[in-house]
Amino acid sequence: MRMKTFRAATSTAAFAKVKAELGNDAVILSNKTITEDGCKGCEIVAAVDNQPVMSAPPNTKENVVDAALKESVGWQREWSQIKGQIMQLMKPQMDMDRLSPKQKIALEYLEREDVDEKVLTKIYCDLREDPKGSIMTTLDPMVKATPFTPRNWPNTFHAFAGPGGAGKTSTLVRLALKIKKESPRTRICLATADGGRGKGRLVLKHYAELSGLAFREIITRDDVALLQQEASQFDMILIDLPGLSGKTNLTEWTQLYGLQNLPELSIHLVLNPYYSTAQFERFVEKYKSEQLASVIWTKLDETCTFGLLLNMAFASGLPISALSYGTGLKNSIATAAEDSIWRLLFMRTLPNGDIQP
Template sequence: MRMKTFRAANSTAAFALVKADLGKDAVILSNKTVTENGSKCCEVVAAVDSVPAAATARTRNDVVEDALHGTAGWQREWSQIKNQIMMLMRPQMDRETITPKQRLALEYLEREDVDDRAMTRIFCELREDADRSIITVLESMVEVKPFQASRWPGVIHAFAGPGGAGKTSSLIRLALREKKSNPKARICLATADGGRGKGRLVLKHYAELSCLAFRELMTRDDFMLLRREADQFDMILIDLPGLPGNTTLEEFTALYGLSTCENLSIHLVLNPYYSQTQFDRFMEKYKSEQLASVIWTKLDETCTFGALLNMAFASGLPISALSYGADLKNSIAPATKDMIWRMLFMRKLPGGDIQP
């Protein structure tokens, strides 16, 4: 990681220097006023992932060719290993060994895009007991922990995930829902996008409309100050930025001092219609001991719901909230297993609408 110090007459000019030199993905480590030659000025320390100088002169085609060349070998090898494992498993997955009703359930889950790993587990469970229903098997694979203040002892909740997943809207929806259920709740909305996205303005707007506290987090010191303020609030909701490049969630939380925050829970916000390859990538990028749940968004836009089962099985993380519809009010619900089974088998969204 490349780190550099910038000084200018004011913070606006200093941030402009950071952007010009290190780019928009630079992380602000500190921002303070110092005295230089008898005059006060703004000093900003910023850092960015190191990139070889030669790489900036290369074309997109060069980068793509190198990426394909570098990954084709291990991707091919991993694909062969998975195929060999499944070939070994398929002879054992003789569907004649389970009941017609159980076979029908497996066929339905396949149409819902439940992946081979989860299907293998389900089949093995059903084969052990001819009387066992599919729901009892799924109960053991999917955990829920509804997003409600009473169910989460920690005060600070951060929302992580890829850009466009719906982190900001989910945060606002949950804040409005909590405020409606408990009007006296002291809630703080915070943005850590560094002023780069419109989500900051949206968050500030709804905080002002709903009489909620609002904080902007641009430096490590800002995060530390918010942690010291935690006793003033019943719930703090932080909108984390999409992580650039190869930066992982663990690296981000360590950089900003969040990795030592004991009362912090991080929620991974995802859509059901990402590909399985993308889900695998997200699990690697966002893995963290502080990662506490998955929040599913844009459920009204998806065609199948198998991804909810796949992620629950692969990650072991509980599902905490389900977001559906375009409205900010009454379009998110703390997750329950009953809601998930209704979506999976009846295509019924938490709000009661039937998904075609």
């Protein structure tokens, strides 16, 4: 067996070194926090068998299911392609004359807003069954809102995930300031998991000091464990997760840092509404997690179309919890409400009343 020690500023960076040198078959023997030259870091001891012995796994029900799922990966990719082809074939068959003039106008509007073809097909099929029905009867079940407030989200731990540049850090600060203004006695802790190297860390620390909020840094899973021990001191702990690079996905990252052990952790996916279709699908796959609880849309004042809000709701089934817009950190975020989402989609009206051109 080959064994080696890897050191880096964060668990993520150290784990990446392990995978790069020892491969996916490496076994993690230890994962601990170290201090070098006054800076905290992570040390991982990993090992890999030089000559792995390929033995047949026990013929249990669990192993049979695991093997079947692994073999189905190629089939799932093929089925995804088939579904795309089916949608392409169905779209020409969407006879718009079977809809009422009002339904037709609404469907054409949603198409201009870049609503995905799969969503449009679902809407068309529902409307075709009830030519006199309102399009809102079809859309209402798709989009739900659960406003980001302590009352609606009473659990302590909330993490904010999403691609770099989506506005996770500013969203976290905006929500913390809003909650503190509305409920001054709420005990809030801001935590950063960017490894102490990113600009977001300085922003969080700065506003935590100005607003009288607690501030913590997460560099390794030991820091997550310490934060869990302190949880009783706070009503809400808001954690800023870093953008995920390479092939790392959200589930792997949370397991690496031990976030899956946090009680009732809610992860809120922070996205912009102007990603391309390919980017959107990539992010949905990369940030897939059983702990995802809601979607927060940011930079609404910078977008031209809002169809992605409907696409995400259809693809994930997650409620929208907040809507962010503008450059300032105060009065630039609103807790989500279904009527404000529909005004945004159909009237291009931001939560503050401004109308997007």
